[in-house]
Amino acid sequence: MxxxxxxxxxxxxxxxxxxxxxxxxxxxxxxxxxxxxxxxxxxxxxxxxxxxxxxxxxxxxxxxxxxxxDPVLAPSNNVTHEPRTKSNETALILIRHGESLWNEKNLFTGCVDVPLTKKGVEEAIEAGRRISNIPVDMIFTSALIRAQMTAMLAMTQHRRKKVPIIMHNESEQAKAWSQIYSEETIKQSIPVIAAWQLNERMYGELQGLNKQETADRFGKEKVHEWRRSYDIPPPDGESLEMCAQRAVAYFKDNIEPQLQSGKSVMIAAHGNSLRSIIMYLDQLTSQEVISLELSTGIPMLYIFKEDNFIRRGSPVAPTETGVYAYTRGLAQYRQKLDEMLH
Ligand SMILES: O=C(O)[C@@H](CO)OP(=O)(O)O
Structure with a gap:
């Protein structure tokens, strides 16, 4: 058929x-x-x-x-008030998930699927406020619940009020059973793609161990090497380099084409999978990436324009205006949202 x-x-x-x-x-x-x-x-x-x-x-x-x-944005569409950025730039938002129950307990987490704490939930909602005026046409998350919770909670704050919907393409039946039968409803949705390639780096035999106790047992330097060196993996786990191989390949093959085709994308993922993607975006060396630390729940904004990634936000500032330098296109999108909603 x-x-x-x-x-x-x-x-x-x-x-x-x-x-x-x-x-x-x-x-x-x-x-x-x-x-x-x-x-x-x-x-x-x-x-x-x-x-x-x-x-x-x-x-x-x-x-x-x-x-x-996007049919909502297509010129032939009757919806004339849909805000959009200038067609030659798209937004890329990266969010590390909010605090998880194992972040709180200071345990190595890696690919163990642990949910957010209450503080993590609040961080995700706050992250959503900071990006509430930035276009999001598509969302990519890891396969882990802490990243998915973060993406969904953040989107509750978005002013455009489209509904994020997780795509289930894992089998023909899953696809068939999750069909939507209204074009209008589809237009008001944001597809969410969950990909294991964006998962946290697999921490091997450290998963579930307390970070402080591990440092006491194996020595601070050894544990620092496992946590922050580029190419030395923890026992039976992935180095940052190994994590980068799958995360950056996924980004290039699946996310970059969406940006190129005019879609603005949000990625909700993890400390190390995002560090490796930022290494690619900012062209950091394997030395420079070692000192890159990401806070939980702080969204980072890039503009994709003429095949370049331009970083527009610092991960440390506490307010929206402090975090992002708006482009003209983003300012226009925000203004159109204001007009649409008032
Ligand atoms: O435990 C983990 O999975 C990660 C991220 O929380 O820890 P690290 O800070 O060592 O990268």
């Missing part, structure tokens, strides 16, 4: 992800995309495509240019 509408106009193929099975075109092949997103492909030659095969089929077309358009 083909669950997509296919329109042909001169030189353009348009696929509208419809009611649950959705497609993305990259290098001429069709992959899953979050529901509700429209994909347009400019064909390099008129009529070059020949077939549409059902399920996750392949369009045999030579695409000269592709773009993914």
């Amino acid at each position: 083909v669950n997509a509408m296919l329109h042909q106009t001169v030189g353009t193929l348009q696929l509208l992800g419809n009611f649950g099975t959705h497609y993305e075109i990259r290098n001429d092949s069709v992959n899953l995309i979050p529901r509700g997103f429209k994909v347009e492909v400019e064909l390099s030659k008129r009529g070059i495509y020949s077939s549409w095969e059902g399920k996750l089929g392949v369009i045999r077309a030579s695409a000269s240019q592709t773009s993914v358009v």
Whole structure:
């Protein structure tokens, strides 16, 4: 069964992800995309495509240019008041999860799936206030509950009031059973993709151990080396370098294309998976990343423009204005939100 509408106009193929099975075109092949997103492909030659095969089929077309358009923001859409940033820049927000129950107990956590404390919940809500005027079209989280709680709690504060919805693409049945049957409802949703590649670095045999007791037992220097060196893994665990390999690869393959296609993205993840992504964004050396520390629940803002990441916020300042230097596009988005909501 083909669950997509296919329109042909001169030189353009348009696929509208419809009611649950959705497609993305990259290098001429069709992959899953979050529901509700429209994909347009400019064909390099008129009529070059020949077939549409059902399920996750392949369009045999030579695409000269592709773009993914949020239907709410598409020019053809009747919704004229939707705020948006200038089309040539998108926002990237990184949030380390709020305090977890094991942060509070000072235990090595890694990939153990521990929820937030009450303080962590409050930090996530506060983080949400700080980004409440910044566009979010898509959310990526790790597979761990502390990052997912943080993303969801933060979004309760967003002024645009779209509903974050976790995508369940793990099986055909999960996909089928989580379909939404209203285009309008889809437009008012934000897809949330949970990816294990964004998980905290796996801490091996240190997971569950108390950080202070481990330092007393193995020595402060050894434990510091395990925690903050770039390429020395803790016993049976991942070094930051190993964590970076999977987290940065995921970022490049799955998140950067979304930014390039005009979507603003929020990532809720962990101290070390985010340190490795920041190492890539800020082009830090393996020496420089060692001294990079991230606080829980502080959102960091980047602008993606002309294939560059420009850091717009310091992780330490306590207020929204202290944290972010707004671009003109962000200021306009904020103003439009004001107009829309008052
Ligand atoms: O325990 C962990 O998983 C991490 C993050 O809390 O600890 P560290 O500060 O050593 O990176």
